[in-house]
Amino acid sequence: MNKIIDLRTDTVTQPTAAMLAAMQQATQGDDSRDGDPTVIKLEALAAVRTGKEAGLYMPSGTMTNLVAVLAHTTRAGEVLLERGAHMLNTELGGLAAVAGVYYKAIPGTRGAMDETALREAVRPMTRNNFGTALICMETTHNGAGGAVLPLAHMKMVYGLAQQHGIPVHTDGARLFNAAVALGVSAAEISRHTDSVCFCVSKGLSAPVGSVLCGSAAFIERARPFRRMVGGNMRQAGSIAAAGIVGLETMIDRLADDHATAKRLAAGLHAVDASLVDPRDVETNIVRISVRASGRGAAQWSGDFKARGIAVSPADSVSLRFVTHRHIGNAEVDAAVGACREIWKSAAK
Numbered sequence: 014m015n016k017i018i019d020l021r022t023d024t025v026t027q028p029t030a031a032m033l034a035a036m037q038q039a040t041q042g043d044d045s046r047d048g049d050p051t052v053i054k055l056e057a058l059a060a061v062r063t064g065k066e067a068g069l070y071m072p073s074g075t076m077t078n079l080v081a082v083l084a085h086t087t088r089a090g091e092v093l094l095e096r097g098a099h100m101l102n103t104e105l106g107g108l109a110a111v112a113g114v115y116y117k118a119i120p121g122t123r124g125a126m127d128e129t130a131l132r133e134a135v136r137p138m139t140r141n142n143f144g145t146a147l148i149c150m151e152t153t154h155n156g157a158g159g160a161v162l163p164l165a166h167m168k169m170v171y172g173l174a175q176q177h178g179i180p181v182h183t184d185g186a187r188l189f190n191a192a193v194a195l196g197v198s199a200a201e202i203s204r205h206t207d208s209v210c211f212c213v214s215k216g217l218s219a220p221v222g223s224v225l226c227g228s229a230a231f232i233e234r235a236r237p238f239r240r241m242v243g244g245n246m247r248q249a250g251s252i253a254a255a256g257i258v259g260l261e262t263m264i265d266r267l268a269d270d271h272a273t274a275k276r277l278a279a280g281l282h283a284v285d286a287s288l289v290d291p292r293d294v295e296t297n298i299v300r301i302s303v304r305a306s307g308r309g310a311a312q313w314s315g316d317f318k319a320r321g322i323a324v325s326p327a328d329s330v331s332l333r334f335v336t337h338r339h340i341g342n343a344e345v346d347a348a349v350g351a352c353r354e355i356w357k358s359a360a361k
C-alpha cells in the first residue's frame with residue numbers, strides 16, 4: 014500500500030537531516046537546574062526573531078499559551094479572545110481550570126475580533142467586576158483557515174489595550190507563516206503584543222516545542238509558572254537544537270507550503286466551487302465546506318482515508334487540510350483527484 018498522504022496537520026513534519034545531526038551534537042545540560050546552553054541559544058534566537066527581550070522554551074504551544082495567561086493575570090478577571098481562538102476551543106479550558114480566569118468570546122471575521130464588540134467588552138474593575146485582565150490574539154488563525162491578522166487590526170487591539178492598561182498575548186503557533194504571508198519579519202508582527210509564542214514543531218519541522226517571548230521581567234515571571242504546570246525540562250538541549258535549525262533554515266520555505274495550499278484550494282474549487290474560495294487561502298491551511306454534497310465531514314474524511322489521504326474534519330460539514338514540507342504538487346494533485354471521485358460518488 015502506498016504511503017498515506019497526511020494533510021491533517023503540519024505537526025506531522027519529521028525532523029530534517031540537519032536537525033537530527035544537531036540533536037546528536039547538542040549539549041546535555043540540565044535546563045531546569047543550571048540552564049542548558051542549547052536551550053539558552055534557542056530562547057535568545059527566538060527573542061531576536063520576535064523582537065522581544067527574552068524567550069522561554071516549553072514542550073507545547075498549549076503550555077506556552079497557558080503559562081502566558083498565568084504570568085499576565087492574577088486569578089481574577091476576564092480574558093477577551095476571538096470566539097474561534099485555539100486557546101478557547103482546543104486547549105481544554107486551561108485558562109479557566111488552571112489560571113483561574115474566565116473569558117468572553119468576541120465575534121470576529123477571519124480571526125480578527127470585531128472592533129466595536131471588543132471596545133464594548135473592555136471593562137474596568139468595579140465594585141462588582143474584576144475587569145478585563147488580558148486580551149489575546151491568534152495569527153495565523155487556525156479556526157479561520159490559516160487567516161493572517163492584518164497588522165492594522167493588531168495595532169488597533171494593542172492600542173486599545175494599552176489605553177486601558179491591559180496586557181496582550183498573541184498565540185502565534187504559526188507566527189512565521191503569518192510573517193512570510195505578510196512579507197514582514199516576525200518582530201514586525203510582535204510589535205503589536207506584549208507577549209507572543211510560536212511553535213517550532215509545526216511547519217518549521219522540529220520534533221518538539223514552543224517558545225514564549227516577551228520582556229525580560231515577564232519571562233522571569235513566567236518561569237515558575239512553567240515549572241508549576243510541569244514544563245521544566247532536563248536535557249532539553251537535544252530537542253532545542255532542532256528548534257534552532259528550524260529558526261535558522263526553515264522559515265523561508267514556508268512559502269512553499271503556502272503555494273501548495275493555494276494549488277490545493279484551486280484544484281478543489283475546480284471540483285466544485287461550493288467547496289472553497291481559493292481567495293480565502295492565505296497560508297498553509299485550507300478549510301472546505303462539504304455541505305452542498307449532502308454528506309457529512311466524517312464520511313468525507315473516511316472516503317479520503319480509503320483513498321490514502323488523511324484529512325481532519327473541522328466540524329460536521331467542514332474539512333481541514335494543512336500543507337507542510339512532506340506535501341508537494343504530486344500529493345496535492347492526488348488529494349484533488351480523490352476529492353473529484355468522492356464528489357462524483359456523492360452526486361449519484
Ligand SMILES: Cc1ncc(COP(=O)(O)O)c(C=O)c1O
Binds near residue numbers: 075
Ligand atoms: C493556533 C494554535 N495555537 C496553539 C496550538 C497548540 O500547540 P500544541 O499542539 O503544541 O500544544 C495549536 C496547535 O495546533 C494551534 O494551531
